Amino acid sequence: MKRSFALLAVIFCFTSAATALxxxxxxxxxxxxxxxxxxxxxxxxxxxxxxxxxxxxxxxxxxxxxxxxxxxxxxxxxxxxxxxxxxxxxxxxxxxxxxxxxxxxxxxxxxxxxxxxxxxxxxxxxxxxxxxxxxxxxxxxxxxxxxxxxxxxxxxxxxxxxxxxxxxxxxxxxxxxxxxxxxxxxxxxxxxxxxxxxxxxxxxxxxxxxxxxxxxxxxxxxxxxxxxxxxxxxxxxxxxxxxxxxxxxxxxxxxxxxxxxxxxxxxxxxxxxxxxxxxxxxxxxxxxxxxxxQMSLPALDVEAIRSLLARIDSAIQNVDVLSDEDLQQILSELDSLEQGVANPIPQN
Structure with a gap:
């Protein structure tokens, strides 16, 4: 459980940072x-x-x-x-x-x-x-x-x-x-x-x-x-x-x-x-x-990432009442995003 939350916290900090491209x-x-x-x-x-x-x-x-x-x-x-x-x-x-x-x-x-x-x-x-x-x-x-x-x-x-x-x-x-x-x-x-x-x-x-x-x-x-x-x-x-x-x-x-x-x-x-x-x-x-x-880099679903980050933030703040089922759902959504990056849809 602690390892999972450490991973989620790192992902949250990394993706939230606004840096120049x-x-x-x-x-x-x-x-x-x-x-x-x-x-x-x-x-x-x-x-x-x-x-x-x-x-x-x-x-x-x-x-x-x-x-x-x-x-x-x-x-x-x-x-x-x-x-x-x-x-x-x-x-x-x-x-x-x-x-x-x-x-x-x-x-x-x-x-x-x-x-x-x-x-x-x-x-x-x-x-x-x-x-x-x-x-x-x-x-x-x-x-x-x-x-x-x-x-x-x-x-x-x-x-x-x-x-x-x-x-x-x-x-x-x-x-x-x-x-x-x-x-x-x-x-x-x-x-x-x-x-x-x-x-x-x-x-x-x-x-x-x-x-x-x-x-x-x-x-x-x-x-x-x-x-x-x-x-x-x-x-x-x-x-x-x-x-x-x-x-x-x-x-x-x-x-x-x-x-x-x-x-x-x-x-x-x-x-x-x-x-x-x-x-x-x-x-x-x-x-x-x-x-x-246009196939060289994956396009990311920013709205989905923002929604997931909000759920991760809420989970971290309410760790004492977080159920295993809720944690598994968050991890499942993370896995879905990872699959989307690994298999990008061609851009028209």
Whole structure:
């Protein structure tokens, strides 16, 4: 009996601890900040013969990249709005950050991806899921601000297939016929893939502070540069927008974006010009690889774990009246969770 309770107590302490996540696959890495739980994305690079991970979004303060949701005309910034509680977990092939309120749940899911014909993970699939907890339909719009800093040092903030050096703010839609939007850096670069689904409905290239300060929509009709003196100098970002969608009562909607990483800006842009979009057979291989990667790690049933932990905590506090039958039931549920981890269900 004592041995069983010691085991349960260790499991309770271990699973209750909130720690930052740090996952690596192929050429890329996903981590979360231990204070804010914001995601941080990296590309493996070689600098003077030494390997290191270069952040593709600004990482000194991960709060500069964030999600905003418009729910029936009300605006909420994830990680800042008091209406939403934040949690995180590791999932199959990536991480999940959950923002939960009494009316809905916004989940940012970031997974490793093998893009543009690569045989190893070289990018990310970033999915935003909105679940409606209410008994009525919900109108929502989404905005994701990504603080793309890689090109700021050189002054070449953003590059397009049609324009290798964007110097003014721009508004792009799929009708713009731009296959990618690149933040080219000295050692690493990243491209938001914009040629096909999944992709945002629109992308704004703008000064970070102006984009951050805007409640939701952004007026890019004035072609301004990437400086807002004296507050934000030489500071650019991408704003990803998804137009109005209806989330059915008790229903869910999902949107996604794809991010391909590469090496130094000039080399990466030259490679993209020659190789992107990939040929049909490369895309087929990519889909097969990503499907296989999604089987690599089990997804955990967080609600079941929380319920079981509550029962374990209650059992520890009431050990004097705990029956053998109750103990066996708790141990049986622990065994069921272990079996679920050992035999994960494939992710669709």
């Amino acid at each position: 740090d996952l690596r696959s192929g050429l890329v890495r996903i981590a979360t900040d231990d204070l804010t739980l914001r995601p941080m994305l990296y590309r493996l690079v070689d600098i003077a013969g030494k390997k290191k991970y270069e952040p593709i979004w600004y990482s000194d303060d991960p709060r500069t990249s964030f999600i905003v949701i418009n729910v029936d005309g009300r605006i909420y910034r994830m990680g800042s709005s008091q209406e939403y509680q934040t949690s995180q977990k590791q999932i199959a092939n990536g991480i999940e950050i959950e923002y939960r309120s009494i009316i809905n749940r916004v989940t940012q899911r970031i997974q490793f991806a093998s893009l543009a014909g690569s045989r190893v993970a070289n990018g990310f699939l970033v999915e935003i899921e909105v679940e409606n907890f209410t008994s009525r339909d919900m109108k929502i719009m989404l905005k994701e601000v990504c603080d793309t800093w890689l090109g700021e040092k050189s002054g070449n903030h953003i590059a397009l297939a049609s324009n290798p050096k964007v110097i003014d703010e721009m508004y792009l839609t799929p009708d713009s016929q731009e296959p990618y939007i690149v933040s080219p850096g000295e050692y690493a670069s990243v491209a938001l893939l914009f040629d096909s689904e999944p992709r945002p409905d629109a992308v704004v290239i703008a000064n970070w502070k102006r984009l951050s300060d805007s409640m939701f929509a952004y007026d890019s009709s004035l072609m301004r540069g990437f400086t807002l003196s004296p507050y934000s100098i030489n500071d650019s970002a991408l704003g990803l927008y998804w137009n109005e969608r209806i989330v059915p009562a008790k229903g869910v909607i999902k949107v996604s974006s794809r991010w391909l990483t590469g090496g130094p800006g000039n080399e990466f842009l030259a490679w993209l010009a020659d190789n992107y979009p990939p040929k049909a057979e490369q895309q087929t291989t990519e889909a097969q690889q990503n499907s296989t990667e």
